[in-house]
Each structure stands twice: as structure tokens, then as C-alpha cells.
Amino acid sequence: MDDTYYKNIITTIIFIVLIVLSFFILKPILLSIIVGIILAFTFTPVYDWLYKTTNSKNFSASLICFLLGLIIVLPLWFLTPIIIKQSIKVYFFSQQIDFVTPLQSFFPSLATEFSAEIGSVIHSFVTRATNSLTNSLSQLILNFPTLLLQFLVVFFTFFFILRNKEESVTYIKSLLPFSKEVEKKLFESSRGITISVIYGQVIVGIIQGLLVGLGLFIFRVPNSLILTLFACLAGIFPIIGTAIIWIPVVIYLFVAGNNFAAFGVTFFGVISSVVDNLLKPIIVSKRTKVPSSLILVGMIGGFFMFGILGFILGPLILAYFFIILELYRNKKIPGFFVHEPQKRTR
Numbered sequence: 001m002d003d004t005y006y007k008n009i010i011t012t013i014i015f016i017v018l019i020v021l022s023f024f025i026l027k028p029i030l031l032s033i034i035v036g037i038i039l040a041f042t043f044t045p046v047y048d049w050l051y052k053t054t055n056s057k058n059f060s061a062s063l064i065c066f067l068l069g070l071i072i073v074l075p076l077w078f079l080t081p082i083i084i085k086q087s088i089k090v091y092f093f094s095q096q097i098d099f100v101t102p103l104q105s106f107f108p109s110l111a112t113e114f115s116a117e118i119g120s121v122i123h124s125f126v127t128r129a130t131n132s133l134t135n136s137l138s139q140l141i142l143n144f145p146t147l148l149l150q151f152l153v154v155f156f157t158f159f160f161i162l163r164n165k166e167e168s169v170t171y172i173k174s175l176l177p178f179s180k181e182v183e184k185k186l187f188e189s190s191r192g193i194t195i196s197v198i199y200g201q202v203i204v205g206i207i208q209g210l211l212v213g214l215g216l217f218i219f220r221v222p223n224s225l226i227l228t229l230f231a232c233l234a235g236i237f238p239i240i241g242t243a244i245i246w247i248p249v250v251i252y253l254f255v256a257g258n259n260f261a262a263f264g265v266t267f268f269g270v271i272s273s274v275v276d277n278l279l280k281p282i283i284v285s286k287r288t289k290v291p292s293s294l295i296l297v298g299m300i301g302g303f304f305m306f307g308i309l310g311f312i313l314g315p316l317i318l319a320y321f322f323i324i325l326e327l328y329r330n331k332k333i334p335g336f337f338v339h340e341p342q343k344r345t346r
Contacts, residue, residue, distance in 0.1 A: 031309055032150045036157025038312060039068065040165065042198055047162050061163040065155055072151075079225065086226040182327055189326075193319040201295060202312060204279050205235030205242075208272040212242045215268025219261035221249060235272070236311055237299060238292035242272050294318060 026033065043064055050060040161168055173183055212235075213228025221227065231245040246269035253262035295315040302314015 029150065029153045031306065032153040033157050034313065035309065036154045037161055038198065039154070039158045040161035041194060042203075043068070043158075043162065044165065047165075057163045061159050064162065065159050068158070069155065083226055083229065086223040089223055178327075185327060186323065189323045190320060193323065194316060197295065197315050197319065198312065200280050201238065201315070202236050204276060205237070206232045207279070208235035208242045208276055209233070209245075211268055211272040211275060212246050212265075215246070215265045216249070218268075219264040221253070221261065221265065231272075233311075235276075238295050240296075241276065242269065246272075294322075 047060055047064055050063065051057060054060050169187070173187075176183055176186075178186065209228060209230075209232030212231040213224065216224035216227055216231075227245060227249065231242045234240055234244050235242045246265055250262045250266050250269070253259070253265065298315035298318040299311045300314070302310025302312070302317070304310065306313050
């Protein structure tokens with residue numbers, strides 16, 4: 001009895017040590033692994049369609065990896081130098097902008113000193129934002145070898161999960177300490193939440209940003225590429241949206257006397273909002289829903305913890321937590337943070 005007890009203790013200690021060592025080994029590439037898993041989930045519908053056509057898992061997953069590589073590498077290769085150049089232009093342009101005079105023009109009741117303070121704060125924010133963006137883009141070039149290794153991990157994880165998704169899900173289920181019924185609810189809710197966040201928030205937000213960018217390019221707004229990048233990021237955020245980018249651009253165009261371009265950019269900005277109102281309900285209507293405020297909080301908190309990837313990971317982590325919380329509650333009263341899709345009654 002004593003020997004069995006000590007053997008169990010030693011086995012547990014060895015297991016814990018191996019878990020800790022494995023964590024430190026995977027820690028530098030953990031986010032890359034998570035990105036690969038998210039991409040695999042995102043491209044699962046494409047893989048399923050391709051697999052039905054080719055009936056080959058390896059070929060289907062390899063073809064999608066190749067196409068994804070082109071989608072990521074080609075824009076980075078061609079657009080990064082342009083974005084760096086435009087971000088430098090925006091940085092120097094922001095140094096010359098007079099924020100005080102427009103504030104006094106729109107709000108004459110504000111005191112001169114107060115207007116100067118607000119203008120100084122806005123100027124400092126714009127300067128730090130553009131400077132941070134320029135530094136981040138420059139680091140992409142300086143850290144190219146490290147980024148290449150991270151991309152290899154992303155694509156390996158993406159290929160493996162995509163090709164063996166059924167086996168991966170079965171293995172994860174075998175590790176969970178829940179009953180079969182709870183496992184089913186957990187995976188259904190998690191899948192609905194993931195689709196709502198990735199497709200309903202991220203993909204739709206990027207589409208909105210690209211539509212605004214199209215208007216910027218058509219009407220030849222200066223630094224259109226970097227503004228499109230900002231619009232895509234803003235489109236991902238709930239409540240905020242792309243209006244935070246295109247409305248200041250429209251005001252600038254009106255002030256500059258370019259009324260035709262201002263109306264044109266406004267048209268594309270409104271179209272981007274219409275796309276959001278059309279696509280998002282279609283994607284989210286039959287899925288487990290999370291309030292926009294929770295998604296926004298998750299994005300902000302995720303950004304502080306994980307960087308730009310936190311815009312996706314933050315809401316997902318919070319949503320999964322509240323899913324498990326709802327399963328633990330096991331009440332008939334509707335959840336406050338997570339809402340199941342309403343079933344249609346005949």
C-alpha cells in the first residue's frame with residue numbers, strides 16, 4: 001500500500017514537472033499555435049467543400065495552406081514598404097496639424113487655454129499612435145527570421161488541425177471531465193460563439209474597412225493604404241466601427257474644399273455600415289450570442305495582454321468562460337452574458 005502511494009506521488013510530481021517544462025518550451029510559440037487553430041476553424045468550410053471534391057485530406061489541406069500563404073505573404077511583401085512610407089508621412093503631417101483652431105471654431109464657448117490643452121492631448125495621442133505604428137512596422141523587417149519561424153509554426157498547426165479536425169475534437173473530448181450531455185452543449189455553444197466572433201465581428205469588420213478603403217482609393221485620399229488598415233481595425237470593434245476613421249476624413253475633405261471626394265467617401269462609409277447591418281444578423285442570428293459590450297471589453301483587455309491578436313482571443317476567452325459558467329449554473333433563467341439562439345415555434 002505504501003509503495004503504491006509513493007509511486008502515485010512520484011508519478012504526479014513527474015507529470016507536473018513535465019507540464020511546466022512543456023509550457024516553457026511552447027510559451028514562445030504558443031500564440032502562433034493559437035493563430036493556427038483559429039485559422040483552421042475559419043477555413044474549415046472551405047476545406048470541407050474541397051475535401052468533398054478531391055476526396056484527399058492531404059491535398060485539400062496543402063492547397064488551402066498554399067493559398068493562405070499567398071494571401072498573407074504577397075500583401076506583406078508588397079504593402080509593408082508602402083505602409084511604412086505612408087506612416088512616416090502621417091507622422092510628420094501630424095506634427096504640423098493645428099488642433100486648437102478647429103476646436104475654437106466648432107466650440108467658441110471653450111476658453112483658449114482649455115482648447116490649447118485639449119489640442120495638446122489630441123496632438124500627443126496622434127503622434128504616439130503614428131510613431132508606435134511606424135516602429136511596429138519597422139520591427140517586422142528587423143525581426144524577419146523570428147517571424148519566419150513563427151509563420152512555420154502557424155502553418156504547421158493550421159495544416160495538422162485542418163487535416164485531422166475530427167481526431168482533434170475527439171481527443172479534446174476525451175480529456176474533458178464533463179458528461180456527454182455537457183460536452184455536447186459546451187462544443188455547440190463554443191462553436192456558435194467562435195463563429196459569431198470570427199465571422200460576425202472580425203471578418204465583417206475587415207470587409208467594412210476594405211469598403212471604406214475602396215472609397216479612399218477611388219477618390220484619391222492621401223495615405224489611403226494606412227487609413228484602410230486603420231478602418232479594418234476599427235471595423236472589428238463593436239459599437240465603434242469604421243465611422244471613427246471615415247468621418248474625420250470627410251471633415252478634412254470638406255475643410256480642404258474637396259466636396260466631391262467628401263460625398264464619395266461618405267457614400268462608401270454608409271455602404272460599410274449597411275453591410276454590417278445586413279451580414280452580421282445573418283451570421284449571428286442562429287448562433288449563441290454575446291453582448292457587444294462584452295466583446296468590446298474582451299478586445300481591449302485581450303489587446304493589453306496578447307497584443308493585436310488579443311482582438312480575437314480576448315472575446316473568445318471571456319465567452320468560453322461564461323459558457324462554462326452557464327453550464328455550471330444549469331438554470332432555466334436565461335444567461336445574462338451569453339444568450340442561446342431562440343428556437344422557432346410553429
